[in-house]
Amino acid sequence: MLPATPAPVNLLGLDAQGLAALCADWGEKPFRARQLMRWVHQRGVADFAEMTDLAKAFRARLAERATVRAPAVLADHVSADGTRKWLLDVGQGNAVESVFIPEANRGTLCISTQAGCAVNCLFCSTGKQGFSRNLDAAEIVAQLWWANRALGASPDGERIIGNVVFMGMGEPLQNYSATLTALRILLDDDAYGLSRRRVTVSTSGVVPMIDRLRNDCPVALAVSLHAPDDALRNELVPLNRKYPLAELMAACRGYLERAPRDFITFEYVMLDGVNDTDAHARALLALVDDLPCKFNLIPFNPFPGSGLRRSPGDRIRRFAQILIDAGIVTTIRRTRGDDIDAACGQLAGEVQDRTRLKERSRRVVPLMEVRG
Ligand code: SAH
Numbered sequence: 001m002l003p004a005t006p007a008p009v010n011l012l013g014l015d016a017q018g019l020a021a022l023c024a025d026w027g028e029k030p031f032r033a034r035q036l037m038r039w040v041h042q043r044g045v046a047d048f049a050e051m052t053d054l055a056k057a058f059r060a061r062l063a064e065r066a067t068v069r070a071p072a073v074l075a076d077h078v079s080a081d082g083t084r085k086w087l088l089d090v091g092q093g094n095a096v097e098s099v100f101i102p103e104a105n106r107g108t109l110c111i112s113t114q115a116g117c118a119v120n121c122l123f124c125s126t127g128k129q130g131f132s133r134n135l136d137a138a139e140i141v142a143q144l145w146w147a148n149r150a151l152g153a154s155p156d157g158e159r160i161i162g163n164v165v166f167m168g169m170g171e172p173l174q175n176y177s178a179t180l181t182a183l184r185i186l187l188d189d190d191a192y193g194l195s196r197r198r199v200t201v202s203t204s205g206v207v208p209m210i211d212r213l214r215n216d217c218p219v220a221l222a223v224s225l226h227a228p229d230d231a232l233r234n235e236l237v238p239l240n241r242k243y244p245l246a247e248l249m250a251a252c253r254g255y256l257e258r259a260p261r262d263f264i265t266f267e268y269v270m271l272d273g274v275n276d277t278d279a280h281a282r283a284l285l286a287l288v289d290d291l292p293c294k295f296n297l298i299p300f301n302p303f304p305g306s307g308l309r310r311s312p313g314d315r316i317r318r319f320a321q322i323l324i325d326a327g328i329v330t331t332i333r334r335t336r337g338d339d340i341d342a343a344c345g346q347l348a349g350e351v352q353d354r355t356r357l358k359e360r361s362r363r364v365v366p367l368m369e370v371r372g
């Protein structure tokens with residue numbers, strides 16, 4: 001029997017080290033790795049035939065053994081406020097979402113790291129789907145690669161995406177190695193060249209991995225807090241039972257020693273009558289104590305069957321004021337892309353949802369898979 005041909009390696013998931021190893025394996029000079037990286041990520045080229053400064057033999061080998069392939073786009077929705085959401089097919093009935101949020105200058109892309117999520121926070125529709133699987137580094141990076149191609153450049157030739165937040169589906173620090181490789185590619189000057197301050201990993205509090213990220217690749221950190229004490233946080237974020245608040249706060253302090261920003265962002269979803277009283281706000285002040293931080297209050301985005309309600313606007317403002325009066329920079333997140341279910345916690349790109357998505361979408365643009 002002939003030996004099976006190995007599956008082509010997807011270059012979207014190889015960082016500088018991975019590409020260098022591939023080139024070394026094939027007897028190519030090390031600088032070829034950087035050339036490849038620029039073709040793939042800076043220029044968004046998927047067809048090796050177009051990589052004209054590479055030797056023909058190398059291109060032929062790449063065409064045979066490698067690929068540059070993003071997941072197929074199942075749907076492309078544009079919100080009235082310009083927010084855009086892509087539903088990506090990651091195989092075996094799983095789909096994930098990425099969301100582009102335009103801003104005055106360069107916009108923000110929110111990307112997913114897992115199909116589903118095992119943390120199962122009480123208020124999160126991704127969590128309610130359960131965990132399906134980790135995305136690999138190529139599937140994570142492909143979200144940015146694809147969005148850059150789809151959005152094109154601004155009139156002055158600048159890229160439109162200036163910030164990337166790991167706030168889509170999944171818990172990035174429970175998919176650590178793929179997330180780390182993806183971060184390295186996002187920061188690489190031969191790829192996307194994003195500054196560490198403009199890449200944010202959001203976590204529900206996987207304490208040991210916060211410590212590892214600090215050492216391996218410190219980027220901006222957002223921690224989903226949602227409660228000022230362990231009893232309530234155990235209910236809202238079940239992972240708190242494993243890594244309680246005292247440990248989480250210690251990890252945040254440790255992270256700041258290497259972080260590119262001199263504060264931690266705490267996210268706090270505002271749930272009516274659950275975690276939104278003045279007493280909760282005051283307890284938060286005691287919890288964070290002198291830890292340099294900012295708060296981002298997220299009005300809860302309801303989904304069917306959640307059994308929870310969004311705190312009223314005046315309650316959120318009053319809660320914010322208590323934090324502000326104590327000297328903490330506090331913002332209330334604007335809800336964007338509501339009409340296309342692109343807001344935080346509404347990303348639910350599972351396949352069972354497809355029929356519903358079809359009904360809901362007013363502008364669905366069928367797109368193709370790009371192969372190298
Ligand atoms: N798993 C990571 C990142 C993805 S969730 C985390 O939990 O941090 C990104 C943010 O959306 C988190 O702060 C999360 O708490 C919040 N979120 C989840 N469901 C939400 C909902 N229904 N309404 C508002 N925010 C929600």
Ligand code: SF4
Nearest residue numbers: 117119120121124127
């Ligand atoms: Fe997972 Fe984050 Fe949703 Fe919690 S909020 S279930 S950690 S995706």
